[in-house]
Amino acid sequence: MTKGDNINGELSFLNPAFLRSVAARPLRILSEYIEPAERMRRALIRDTIVFFGSARSLSPEEADRRMARLRAEIERAGEITPEMKAELARAEYAIRMSRYYQDAVELSGRVTEWSKSLTGNRHFIVCSGGSGGMMEAANRGASMAGGKTVGLHIDLTTEEIVNPYVTPDLVFRFHYFFMRKFWFVYLAKALVIFPGGFGTMDELFEVLTLIQTKKPRKVMPIVLFGAEFWNEVVNFDALLKWGMISAEDLRLFLTTDSVDEAFNYLKNRLEELYPSAEKLDEMKLT
DSSP states (O other): OOTTOOTTOOOGGGOHHHHTSGGGHHHHHHHHHHHHHHHHHHTTOOEEEEEEOOSSOOOHHHHHHHHHHHHHHHHHHTSOOHHHHHHHHHHHHHHHHHHHHHHHHHHHHHHHHHHHTOOTTOOEEEEEOSSSHHHHHHHHHHHHTTOOEEEEEEOOSSSOOOOTTSOGGGEEEESOHHHHHHHHHHSEEEEEEOSOOHHHHHHHHHHHHHHHTTOSSSOOOEEEEOHHHHHHHOOHHHHHHTTSSOGGGGGGEEEESOHHHHHHHHHHHHHHHSOOHHHHHHHHHO
């Protein structure tokens, strides 16, 4: 007898052992498509602005507390050990990174306020991975602006819990990374990528590849927020020099350090791509 055998003669779709078995993997994958689709439909969510970024980033308050604890520890010790010196460097970078957390809060709040002012069927909902760091910042800004906000959370032993700023009935939990990625892109009308590590890079380059190859039939404006970080970590000019990308590919995204510039770019591009009924009437008159 093997795992998943229906020894009690119960209905197969009510058999937990079967549903967790290897044989039922296609059903689990399909569930991660159908269940979110139904919930999104009921919540009237058709358009999202997706925020990517590191789960490790700290808020300014947390970064300052971390530095204060470290300085107090150094003072008590009366000396700086090599380990303390390394920790101090990490704490200093955490403070530098925390400005991006605050920028994410502000930017997501502003796009949410703008979206709430729109008439008709278009409302752009801030969506993140639902965890901490930059994801928390995005959900936090949208929540503070009084808007709905989505969290597409992945079940990982190393991942933080869902942050408290995600709208409770818009928390989606995924086992399969590729299904989570599907939902990031499927409803996205724009993307904002803040500094991050392997996961953020994976998401960025997968989206850029999809757009470059015109797999989505929609235009998705992309903002790389944090020019200092992106210009150091990813050398797009070198990719162009070596002939790995074209000059046109560099126009797929905007790199900026300015919340104002990022907001105006997103607002103007989305209004251009998805004009309101009033705008369409104006265009007809002219």
